Structure formats: structure tokens, C-alpha cells
Amino acid sequence: MALLDRSAWYNIARSTNWTPKYVPESELFPKDQSDPYGIPTAEWETFDEPYKVSYREYVSVQREKDAGAYSVKAALMRSNYYENADPAYLSLLKMHYGAIALSEYAACQSDARMTRFSKAPSMRNMATFGMLDELRHGQIQLYFPHQLVTLDRQFDWAHEAHHTRNWATLAGRHALDDVMMTRDAMTTSLMLNFAFETGLTNVQMIGLSADAANMGDYTFSNLITSIQSDEARHAQIGTPVIEIMIRNGKKAEAQQAVDVAFWRIWRVFALLTGIPMDYWFPLEKRDRSFKEYMHEFVITQFERQLRDVGLERPWYWEHFLDDIETHHHCQQAGIWSWRNTVWWNPTGGLGPAERDWLEQKYPGWNATHGKYWDVIIDNLRNGRPEKTEAVGMPAICNMCQIPISNKGGTVWKARIYQREYEGRRYNFCTLVCRWVFDTDPVRYKDWDTIVDRMYNGQISPPTAENILRYMGSGVVSKGGRDAHDYAWVKGYDRSPQAAE
Amino acid sequence: MSNVAVLSRLQFDAHTRVIDVDDGFTMDQVAAACAAPAVGYQTSHPDPSKPLRVRRTTDDDTAPTLPRDLTVKAAGFTHFECIDVFVE
Amino acid sequence: MSASKAAVRSKNMAGPLLRGGEIALAACEAIQEDNPDKEIVIEDHRTYMRVEADGGLIIRRKTMEEILGRPFRMQELEVNLTGFSGQIETDEDFMRWYLKLDL
Numbered sequence: 001m002a003l004l005d006r007s008a009w010y011n012i013a014r015s016t017n018w019t020p021k022y023v024p025e026s027e028l029f030p031k032d033q034s035d036p037y038g039i040p041t042a043e044w045e046t047f048d049e050p051y052k053v054s055y056r057e058y059v060s061v062q063r064e065k066d067a068g069a070y071s072v073k074a075a076l077m078r079s080n081y082y083e084n085a086d087p088a089y090l091s092l093l094k095m096h097y098g099a100i101a102l103s104e105y106a107a108c109q110s111d112a113r114m115t116r117f118s119k120a121p122s123m124r125n126m127a128t129f130g131m132l133d134e135l136r137h138g139q140i141q142l143y144f145p146h147q148l149v150t151l152d153r154q155f156d157w158a159h160e161a162h163h164t165r166n167w168a169t170l171a172g173r174h175a176l177d178d179v180m181m182t183r184d185a186m187t188t189s190l191m192l193n194f195a196f197e198t199g200l201t202n203v204q205m206i207g208l209s210a211d212a213a214n215m216g217d218y219t220f221s222n223l224i225t226s227i228q229s230d231e232a233r234h235a236q237i238g239t240p241v242i243e244i245m246i247r248n249g250k251k252a253e254a255q256q257a258v259d260v261a262f263w264r265i266w267r268v269f270a271l272l273t274g275i276p277m278d279y280w281f282p283l284e285k286r287d288r289s290f291k292e293y294m295h296e297f298v299i300t301q302f303e304r305q306l307r308d309v310g311l312e313r314p315w316y317w318e319h320f321l322d323d324i325e326t327h328h329h330c331q332q333a334g335i336w337s338w339r340n341t342v343w344w345n346p347t348g349g350l351g352p353a354e355r356d357w358l359e360q361k362y363p364g365w366n367a368t369h370g371k372y373w374d375v376i377i378d379n380l381r382n383g384r385p386e387k388t389e390a391v392g393m394p395a396i397c398n399m400c401q402i403p404i405s406n407k408g409g410t411v412w413k414a415r416i417y418q419r420e421y422e423g424r425r426y427n428f429c430t431l432v433c434r435w436v437f438d439t440d441p442v443r444y445k446d447w448d449t450i451v452d453r454m455y456n457g458q459i460s461p462p463t464a465e466n467i468l469r470y471m472g473s474g475v476v477s478k479g480g481r482d483a484h485d486y487a488w489v490k491g492y493d494r495s496p497q498a499a500e
Numbered sequence: 501m502s503n504v505a506v507l508s509r510l511q512f513d514a515h516t517r518v519i520d521v522d523d524g525f526t527m528d529q530v531a532a533a534c535a536a537p538a539v540g541y542q543t544s545h546p547d548p549s550k551p552l553r554v555r556r557t558t559d560d561d562t563a564p565t566l567p568r569d570l571t572v573k574a575a576g577f578t579h580f581e582c583i584d585v586f587v588e
Numbered sequence: 589m590s591a592s593k594a595a596v597r598s599k600n601m602a603g604p605l606l607r608g609g610e611i612a613l614a615a616c617e618a619i620q621e622d623n624p625d626k627e628i629v630i631e632d633h634r635t636y637m638r639v640e641a642d643g644g645l646i647i648r649r650k651t652m653e654e655i656l657g658r659p660f661r662m663q664e665l666e667v668n669l670t671g672f673s674g675q676i677e678t679d680e681d682f683m684r685w686y687l688k689l690d691l
Contacts, residue, residue: 330514330515333514333542334514334515337541337542369514371512371514371543371544372514372542372543374544375540375541375542375543375544376542379540379541387540387541388541390537390541390542391537391541392517392518392519392536392537393517393518394515394516394517394518395507395515395516395517395518403515403516404515404516405514405515405516406514407514408512408513408514408515408542408543409512410512412511412512412513414509414513414514414515414516415509415516415557416507416509416516416557416582418580418582425578425579425580427507427580427582451518454518455505455579
């Protein structure tokens with residue numbers, strides 16, 4: 001039986017709007033779930049997805065993708081790669097799976113909301129595939145680490161992390177809840193499909209794959225680029241939404257949604273991607289620096305796409321460029337010092353050669369971020385390892401939920417930006433996180449950071465042991481320690497000048 | 501006597517920190533409490549020949565330095581007061 | 589490959605990011621055939637190839653079929669299309685990466 005060409009029937013198949021008789025349109029598509037911008041349905045019906053696919057094509061292509069990913073895994077399973085892998089590399093996998101696997105399941109709900117509540121029938125069609133994509137990503141990224149749980153209990157966080165109150169989980173969930181779980185269909189598309197998926201997933205899923213392949217982990221490298229081929233398609237849901245909003249006088253609203261979401265996801269992704277790229281991979285396996293990847297995928301590629309669809313750079317672009325030089329360096333330091341709070345074993349990873357590399361990639365590193373490590377290295381080299389474990393708590397940002405830090409040393413950039421709202425004091429890491437709060441204080445005001453919870457009785461009494469238990473550290477698995485048991489500091493014995 | 505959580509911004513430190521201080525503490529005691537988990541752990545004393553002083557954090561860093569014997573209560577610090585701890 | 593690596597990047601680069609594999613290699617070849625007037629920049633990053641040209645690129649099903657020596661559905665390219673720069677247009681007979689604004 002000959003099949004019709006897709007183009008012969010596609011337009012009819014996707015025209016699925018009808019005139020409701022039993023309920024008014026406002027009930028069928030309540031604005032809080034559907035379109036708060038009041039754009040006429042006829043306008044939404046012009047939605048023309050740039051990346052078209054039929055269900056038959058979808059199933060066949062996805063089957064091929066899965067067959068590829070699972071067969072690479074099966075073929076390499078006997079190689080004992082993970083049993084012999086660098087422990088810092090395993091930490092990357094633990095962090096990745098814990099942060100990502102169930103977030104993908106969550107994204108399935110976001111696509112489901114678009115599938116049900118978008119007034120654009122073509123968008124509902126594409127979001128259906130997006131929903132199935134995210135289901136695949138959730139399942140495959142639970143299945144792959146599952147075999148590793150017997151190797152190391154910390155891999156159990158792939159499944160557990162989202163159900164805990166670990167500070168890193170709270171940071172990820174707060175951002176994802178904001179951009180994809182609690183928005184109407186159209187805003188979700190701007191925030192999730194465009195700002196998040198088009199803007200930032202490439203660095204994690206494509207950039208990291210090059211480094212993972214250099215480490216010899218073809219299973220993971222192949223997996224994440226396979227996942228990204230789904231993202232490349234369903235991320236395109238956002239583009240027509242932006243075009244329709246601009247055409248209907250809602251450019252400012254679209255711009256703000258993109259600006260909020262891009263910043264929120266950036267703050268989390270910089271940790272997830274930037275830290276392993278610049279600190280955990282052995283020097284000879286690093287493809288490029290995180291900053292260079294950011295230039296390729298975001299500052300060049302995404303910025304150009306942003307302008308091409310009719311939006312502008314976010315107002316905070318200069319702050320963002322500065323944050324690329326700052327944020328993940330500070331958090332590598334902080335996470336390492338507070339390593340017993342996380343579910344992976346970070347490495348300090350800072351021998352003399354690594355410092356030279358960082359100084360070359362991030363001029364000024366030694367005079368700022370390096371000052372922090374000078375103290376740590378001095379403690380390790382002089383028999384005071386206990387002084388490398390942080391005591392007390394850092395201040396936490398009421399928006400990104402990440403410790404409020406900045407470049408140390410004489411530039412002394414760390415600063416808390418406060419806002420008083422309804423008698424409560426909120427603390428922010430940057431002007432941008434505070435701006436996000438100001439865009440909608442009612443939305444954000446009731447959330448408590450892990451530090452707020454120490455003072456309002458949720459963690460009681462707020463002793464060090466209780467805080468760790470509250471966060472799941474020592475409960476799901478042991479908390480983190482240095483991945484290399486400080487072996488990296490031995491480099492200074494051979495090169496005493498470098499340690500000065 | 502009761503505790504107040506202040507947010508410490510210690511000179512040259514990369515982190516800001518939550519520090520519990522007693523409302524009877526003098527500013528010298530506040531400065532010492534802020535330095536305790538930081539200096540020698542992740543940062544160095546900005547200038548060991550000089551005492552650490554305290555001022556409220558402001559955008560332009562021009563708040564007056566508080567007297568060394570002023571108490572937390574007398575300074576009027578409240579929950580999450582942001583302070584700079586620095587050498588003059 | 590005749591592609592130049594030294595070309596200065598314009599502000600209007602667009603094209604696919606391809607994962608390795610038989611289809612990706614064929615696609616690279618097809619793109620060169622289908623865009624004879626373009627200076628194509630190929631960066632090989634081992635797990636992905638960035639294939640771009642000023643003003644964008646097109647790839648045609650017909651060319652892929654000639655190179656592979658078998659029928660090819662344009663959608664098959666998705667398995668190896670891990671990303672792209674610029675905007676995308678998909679059709680049964682071609683895929684195109686382009687930019688609307690000329691900067």
C-alpha cells in the first residue's frame with residue numbers, strides 16, 4: 001500500500017481546534033493554564049512548527065535512537081569501565097544523574113500542560129512528542145545509573161535526589177519549578193523550550209559529551225548526544241510562540257519570560273557543567289574550558305538565535321559574562337569545602353599545572369579564586385586536613401538557593417543584595433537574582449532557603465548533624481569526600497614555588 | 501541575652517556567612533565570631549597587624565565603622581543584618 | 589574534504605551539529621554537494637561536528653539517497669542531528685538551517 005507523502009495530509013491532521021459547545025472557551029482553556037496574554041485563538045492557530053514530524057516518523061526514529069544508545073551500553077558493559085574509572089569522573093555521573101533524571105520526568109508534565117492547554121493545535125501536537133521525549137530521558141537516565149548502584153551507593157541519588165531536601169536538590173527544583181512546573185502553557189514554552197532547552201542544554205549534553213568521550217566513556221557520551229537530538233527538535237516549540245507574541249504586541253512579556261528563565265537555569269547549569277569541565281577532568285582529557293563552550297553554544301549560537309526570533313539580549317548580559325568567570329569557580333570551592341553535604345565526591349583537583357591552565361583560561365584566577373585554594377593547599381601540606389572541612393553555614397540566595405559567593409582576594413566581590421518585603425529580609429547573590437524576585441514577589445516570597453529553615457524551626461535543633469540528616473547526607477548514602485584523597489596536592493612537593 | 505543571625509562579609513573572603521552572635525557581644529567579639537569559621541579555613545586574615553572592624557554593608561561601602569566596644573543590641577542588629585568585617 | 593577551517597566566522601553562521609556515524613558522514617558530503625557556492629566551515633569536535641556557512645545551509649534527500657545508495661527519509665537525519673545553529677526548516681525533501689536577519 002502506498003503511503004501518502006506527509007505534506008499531503010499534515011496540515012489537515014494538525015488542525016484540531018473546534019468550537020466548544022458545552023463549555024465556554026475560557027473554561028476549556030483557563031488563562032492561568034493556557035494563555036494569560038489574551039492573544040486571539042485565531043492567532044495561535046497560525047503556529048507553524050519549524051521542525052515537523054508525524055507520529056509514524058517519530059516512533060521509527062525514536063526506536064532507532066534508543067536501539068543505538070542501549071546497544072552501545074550493552075556492548076561496553078563487559079569492559080568494567082566504571083569499576084576502573086577516575087573517581088572524580090564518577091562524581092560527574094552521580095551529580096548529572098541525580099540532578100537530571102527526575103527533572104526529565106518533571107519536564108514530561110510541562111509538555112503535558114502544553115499538550116492539553118495550548119490554544120495552538122500544532123503546538124499541542126509537537127508537545128505530545130516532547131512529552132514522550134522527556135519520558136524517554138527520564139527512564140533512560142534512571143536505567144543507566146541503576147547498574148552502578150551496586151558499585152557505589154551514591155549512585156542511588158539518581159533516583160533519590162529529587163525526593164530529598166538536599167540543598168543542591170532544592171536549588172535545582174526551585175529553578176525548574178519556576179520555569180517549567182508552575183507556568184501556563186505559553187510561558188512554559190518560552191521558558192523551557194526556548195530559554196532553557198535552546199539556550200543552555202547544549203553545553204551540558206553536547207559539550208560534556210566531548211569530554212566524556214575523551215575519558216573513554218562512550219556509553220555516557222553517546223547517551224547525552226542522543227538525548228540532545230530530541231531536545232533539538234522539541235526546543236523548537238518556543239520559536240513560533242515568540243513570533244506570535246511579538247506580532248500581537250507582547251514582546252516585552254516574552255522578553256521578560258526568557259530573561260527570567262535563562263538566568264535561573266544558568267545559575268544551576270554552571271555548577272552542573274562548569275565545575276566538572278574546569279576542575280574534575282584530568283587536564284589532558286579536557287577538550288576546552290567551560291568558558292569556551294559557553295562562547296560556542298551560548299554567547300555565539302544562542303545569542304544569535306535570540307536576535308533572529310526578534311528578541312534582545314537579556315538586560316543583564318554584562319552581569320552574565322562576568323558570572324561565567326566567577327560563579328562556577330566559587331561553587332567548586334564552596335562545594336569542595338562543604339563536600340559532606342553533597343552526594344558525590346568532588347575533587348579539589350588543583351595541582352600546579354591545573355592552576356596554570358585556569359590562569360590561562362580565566363586570566364586573574366590566581367589572584368581571586370586561587371587565594372581560596374592557597375589556604376586549603378597550605379592546610380593540606382602542613383598536616384591540617386581537618387581545617388579544609390567547612391564549619392558553619394554560608395548565606396544562601398533566596399532566588400537561586402546557592403551559597404552567596406563571589407571572587408575572593410583583594411577584589412573582594414562577595415556581596416549580599418537584600419530586599420525587604422512584607423517585613424521579611426530576603427538575601428540575593430546578584431542584582432539579577434534580586435531582579436527576578438522583584439518581577440513577582442508574591443510568587444517567590446514564601447519559599448525558605450536551607451538557612452531560613454534553620455531559623456524558623458524546620459530544622460530543629462539546627463546542629464551540624466541534623467542539618468546533614470535533613471539534607472539526606474548520610475541517609476541515602478555517605479556524603480562527599482575528596483575524590484582523590486588529596487593526592488592532587490602532591491604536585492606541589494615537586495614544584496615548591498608553585499605553592500607559594 | 502539572645503542570639504541574632506548576622507550575615508558576615510569578611511574582607512577578601514569568597515563566601516558570605518551566617519554567624520550567630522549574642523546581643524551582648526561587642527563589635528570586637530562579633531568580628532572574632534565572623535572570622536572564626538573563615539580565617540585559616542578558606543581565607544587569610546586581611547592584615548594580621550590590624551584589628552578587624554565592623555560596619556553595616558551598603559552598596560557604596562561608606563557606612564561608618566562601628567565602635568569596637570559597641571554591643572550588638574546597642575547597634576540595633578536584627579535578623580540577617582548584613583555586615584562587613586574588615587581592616588581599616 | 590574541501591571545507592575550510594580557517595574561514596573567518598561571520599555573524600550569520602547557521603548549520604547542523606552532527607553526531608558521528610555513517611549518516612553524519614554522508615550528510616557532510618551531501619551538504620557540500622548541495623551548497624556549492626558556500627564556504628562551509630566544519631569543526632570536528634569528535635563527538636559532534638559543527639557544520640556551518642554564512643547565511644546557512646541546505647541538505648536534500650535526493651543527495652543523501654545518491655550518497656547512501658538507498659532510499660532515505662529526511663527524518664532519519666534526526667538520529668544524528670544533535671543540535672544546530674540558526675533556525676531550522678524541515679520538509680520531506682530537504683532540511684534547511686538559516687537566519688532571518690542579516691547582521
